[in-house]
Amino acid sequence: xxxVVCIKQVPARDSQFRVAPSGAWIQDADLAFEINEPDAxxxxxxxxxxxxxxxxxxxxxxxxxxxxxxIREALAKGADRAIHIQxxxxxxxxxxxxxxxxxxxxAPEKPDLVLTGLQSDDLGYGQTGVILAELLGLPHATIxxxxxxxxxxxxxxxxxxxxxxxxxxxPLPALLTIQSGINKLRYATLMGIKKAKSKEIRTVTAADLxxxxxxxxxxxxxxxxxxxSKQTQLFEGPPKEVAAKLVEKLKFEARVI
Amino acid sequence: MSILVxxxxxxxxGPPAWNRMSWETLAAGQQLAGELRQPVSxxxxxxxxxxxxxxxxxxxxxxVFVVAHDLLKDYTPDTYSAAxxxxxxxxxxxxxxxxxxxxxxxxxxxxxTALGRVAVSDVVAHRVEDGRLVLVRQLFQGKLNVxxxxxxxxxxxxSLQAGAYRADRVEPGSAALETFTPQxxxxxxxxxxxxxxxxxxxxxxxxxxxxxxxxxxxxxxxxPIVQKLADALGAELAASRPxxxxxxxxxxxxxxxxxxxxxxxxxxxxxISGAIQHLVGMKGSKTIVAINKDxxxxxxxxxxxxxxxxxxxxxxxxVEEVQKAKQ
Numbered sequence: 368x369x370x371v372v373c374i375k376q377v378p379a380r381d382s383q384f385r386v387a388p389s390g391a392w393i394q395d396a397d398l399a400f401e402i403n404e405p406d407a408x409x410x411x412x413x414x415x416x417x418x419x420x421x422x423x424x425x426x427x428x429x430x431x432x433x434x435x436x437x438i439r440e441a442l443a444k445g446a447d448r449a450i451h452i453q454x455x456x457x458x459x460x461x462x463x464x465x466x467x468x469x470x471x472x473x474a475p476e477k478p479d480l481v482l483t484g485l486q487s488d489d490l491g492y493g494q495t496g497v498i499l500a501e502l503l504g505l506p507h508a509t510i511x512x513x514x515x516x517x518x519x520x521x522x523x524x525x526x527x528x529x530x531x532x533x534x535x536x537x538p539l540p541a542l543l544t545i546q547s548g549i550n551k552l553r554y555a556t557l558m559g560i561k562k563a564k565s566k567e568i569r570t571v572t573a574a575d576l577x578x579x580x581x582x583x584x585x586x587x588x589x590x591x592x593x594x595x596s597k598q599t600q601l602f603e604g605p606p607k608e609v610a611a612k613l614v615e616k617l618k619f620e621a622r623v624i
Numbered sequence: 625m626s627i628l629v630x631x632x633x634x635x636x637x638g639p640p641a642w643n644r645m646s647w648e649t650l651a652a653g654q655q656l657a658g659e660l661r662q663p664v665s666x667x668x669x670x671x672x673x674x675x676x677x678x679x680x681x682x683x684x685x686x687x688v689f690v691v692a693h694d695l696l697k698d699y700t701p702d703t704y705s706a707a708x709x710x711x712x713x714x715x716x717x718x719x720x721x722x723x724x725x726x727x728x729x730x731x732x733x734x735x736x737t738a739l740g741r742v743a744v745s746d747v748v749a750h751r752v753e754d755g756r757l758v759l760v761r762q763l764f765q766g767k768l769n770v771x772x773x774x775x776x777x778x779x780x781x782x783s784l785q786a787g788a789y790r791a792d793r794v795e796p797g798s799a800a801l802e803t804f805t806p807q808x809x810x811x812x813x814x815x816x817x818x819x820x821x822x823x824x825x826x827x828x829x830x831x832x833x834x835x836x837x838x839x840x841x842x843x844x845x846x847x848p849i850v851q852k853l854a855d856a857l858g859a860e861l862a863a864s865r866p867x868x869x870x871x872x873x874x875x876x877x878x879x880x881x882x883x884x885x886x887x888x889x890x891x892x893x894x895x896i897s898g899a900i901q902h903l904v905g906m907k908g909s910k911t912i913v914a915i916n917k918d919x920x921x922x923x924x925x926x927x928x929x930x931x932x933x934x935x936x937x938x939x940x941x942x943v944e945e946v947q948k949a950k951q
Binding site for chain 2: 386393488490492500502506508522525528529532535551584590595599600604606611616623
């Protein structure tokens with residue numbers, strides 16, 4: 368089975384974000400980056416399916432030159448090869464434009480299965496996988512917690528609200544968006560890191576793919592820190608002092624202790 | 625800019641029932657209609673939804689569309705996106721809004737793509753500026769907001785976050801009922817049974833005080849630090865999703881959209897940044913306390929009291945103070 372896993376490199380979760388002077392994006396020059404967490408689970412699922420059924424895992428990533436670090440990590444964990452759509456300014460692409468890039472690189476691979484994370488930790492649209500499925504004409508299912516490959520088809524467990532789940536079946540090739548927690552993530556081994564150095568990373572550009580940025584159909588106009596909806600009493604200072612202050616409030620004001 | 629609200633129902637056990645989030649979207653649709661001076665209609669898809677449609681005809685709406693077809697009885701993204709696409713073409717609706725449910729996340733991007741559009745997903749608020757609609761979304765797990773505008777021609781699509789609008793603001797009135805029958809072919813996707821995992825052994829909803837732990841705890845071996853605080857307060861221990869995903873606490877202790885929804889007398893969030901998936905599960909709590917090292921963490925937006933600091937120093941100090949206060 369040939370699986371393509373789409374991954375995105377995003378700012379590390381505990382980053383302190385500052386809005387750029389233009390207001391159009393964040394200042395990301397001094398941030399640390401990592402593989403988008405749901406994408407890491409998608410990669411792990413791809414690797415586990417390969418271990419069970421054989422085949423190949425190809426990693427596909429659109430992003431600037433720095434995204435090569437995320438790709439090398441995926442290769443070190445066990446992916447066989449990678450395609451890097453190198454674009455310095457992904458911000459010029461709306462979700463449909465970005466998915467068109469991925470689709471153009473994906474289509475010639477003719478995979479049996481395409482996996483993505485269910486959403487990104489940065490933009491959080493939660494749409495790339497589903498758009499990609501539509502562009503490729505593939506059946507899809509989202510927020511997947513279990514994947515069972517059958518003969519020519521796949522049976523998956525979809526997460527619904529309030530603790531409900533549903534089993535869904537569809538023919539291959541198909542696209543699935545993977546939920547965090549579906550499996551247990553592996554770490555790259557020293558051997559894996561060594562091997563990754565000789566694995567193929569094919570670099571292409573939007574122009575190579577004939578999928579340059581078109582006029583976007585939505586525009587992000589201004590980023591800002593959200594205002595507080597509640598009057599929060601915030602305490603800062605030596606731990607002992609703030610703990611005593613909080614307990615006093617909880618005992619005499621909120622009356623919950 | 626005529627507006628269409630696409631409502632959601634599901635038949636989990638028994639006849640089709642509302643997904644209550646739809647009523648928040650309906651209220652938003654009516655509000656937008658007032659501000660943009662445009663008509664608003666609502667649609668419901670499915671089979672055997674006449675009772676639900678009748679309920680809609682008693683609201684202040686232009687039309688209520690019942691989109692009926694045998695192939696819409698069980699949800700699939702193929703049939704639902706095709707049906708809504710045909711309804712949008714039939715009505716000429718220019719702004720189509722949805723509740724941001726798991727089902728909408730599954731088919732709305734497909735529908736928008738088929739029409740060469742991009743949906744603005746998970747909207748938390750809106751403004752009208754010079755007659756133009758500005759939608760507000762969250763970025764970076766709620767740490768920043770962004771204003772979004774539609775470009776190009778309608779139809780425009782958006783989904784609204786749970787709790788962003790109030791269902792009790794829906795205005796009653798009367799609406800004309802119209803049945804719309806789409807042309808559908810069977811989906812490639814076969815929906816099978818709906819089910820719940822084994823019964824929950826821990827009922828967090830019964831707890832008066834909950835101490836909840838998130839990523840800030842760093843590793844499984846540190847869980848006893850917050851367990852001590854829970855013990856001192858006589859509280860149940862709960863967690864945000866990543867902690868349960870990692871297996872540090874069992875899934876049944878998870879609070880949030882995919883776990884339990886709680887509203888205790890006090891909810892104390894330790895090292896939880898406050899992604900929306902967590903907030904929807906606890907923001908109804910009477911008193912909310914947050915301990916986090918990042919003063920910009922979204923959890924502080926819903927907190928009554930907050931300590932900005934290192935939980936590994938603050939929590940042990942807090943245990944001591946709680947024990948003193950209880951003597």
